[in-house]
Amino acid sequence: GESVGLHLPTLSVQxxxxxxxxxxYSNSASDYFIWYKQESGKGPQFIIxxxxxxxxxxxxxxxxxxNKTVKHLSLQIAATQPGDSAVYFCAENSGGSNYKLTFxxxxxxxxxx
Amino acid sequence: xxxxxxxxxxxxxKSGTSVKIECRSLDFQATTMFWYRQFPKQSxxxxxxxxxxxxxxxxxxxxxxxxxxxxxxxxxxTLTVTSAHPEDSSFYICSARxxxxxxxxxxxxxxxxxxx
Numbered sequence: 001g002e003s004v005g006l007h008l009p010t011l012s013v014q015x016x017x018x019x020x021x022x023x024x025y026s027n028s029a030s031d032y033f034i035w036y037k038q039e040s041g042k043g044p045q046f047i048i049x050x051x052x053x054x055x056x057x058x059x060x061x062x063x064x065x066x067n068k069t070v071k072h073l074s075l076q077i078a079a080t081q082p083g084d085s086a087v088y089f090c091a092e093n094s095g096g097s098n099y100k101l102t103f104x105x106x107x108x109x110x111x112x113x
Numbered sequence: 114x115x116x117x118x119x120x121x122x123x124x125x126x127k128s129g130t131s132v133k134i135e136c137r138s139l140d141f142q143a144t145t146m147f148w149y150r151q152f153p154k155q156s157x158x159x160x161x162x163x164x165x166x167x168x169x170x171x172x173x174x175x176x177x178x179x180x181x182x183x184x185x186x187x188x189x190x191t192l193t194v195t196s197a198h199p200e201d202s203s204f205y206i207c208s209a210r211x212x213x214x215x216x217x218x219x220x221x222x223x224x225x226x227x228x229x
Contacts, residue, residue, distance in 0.1 A: 036220070041204075041225075042223060043206045043220040044206070044208075045220070046217065046218070046220070089156065089157070098145060098162060099216050100159065101147070101159070101218060102159070103156045104156065105155075105156050106155075106156050
């Protein structure tokens with residue numbers, strides 16, 4: 001079946017560097033994508049979302065890029081800080097108007113001081 | 114900002130007993146809430162979609178008689194794990210859809226269930 005997946009299970013960066021976390025999706029009908037951050041033992045925290053009629057959206061230190069041609073989603077974190085260390089999940093709306101989300105496997109981001 | 118609260122944060126229960134987990138949207142009304150289950154170092158697995166005033170829609174493989182979901186008001190959904198067994202021990206997370214914020218989905222902090 002169709003699913004959302006991640007290219008890299010782990011990513012280690014130095015503090016101050018930029019981080020890029022990638023995600024591939026296969027459901028061409030998906031129209032809404034979200035990035036979540038999950039710290040150990042906590043629930044997912046909304047970071048940024050993007051709809052399929054856009055290819056880029058920026059937030060505070062984060063940018064999400066959507067390439068519908070190759071069905072690819074990425075999260076860029078600028079000037080990565082130790083507090084950014086967490087597991088990052090991409091999710092797609094697979095439930096149409098009900099917004100039922102399908103989650104990718106997650107990428108563990110470790111920021112080294 | 115929008116806040117979703119879960120209670121309890123963690124609970125330990127004996128095998129064979131039932132335990133209820135609450136999910137509340139604190140500053141918005143949520144006609145739709147979702148319940149997920151997450152095992153260590155794994156992704157979130159959707160269990161069911163909870164719609165206010167109607168029966169929950171369960172994902173394939175999830176026992177509706179074991180995981181009872183009630184969504185009696187626009188701000189509260191509950192998940193009851195009935196006749197709990199050690200294999201039900203997990204991290205349970207709810208989320209709520211905020212219509213007023215472009216359908217953004219916000220998650221609760223999760224509830225750790227340990228069945229002994």
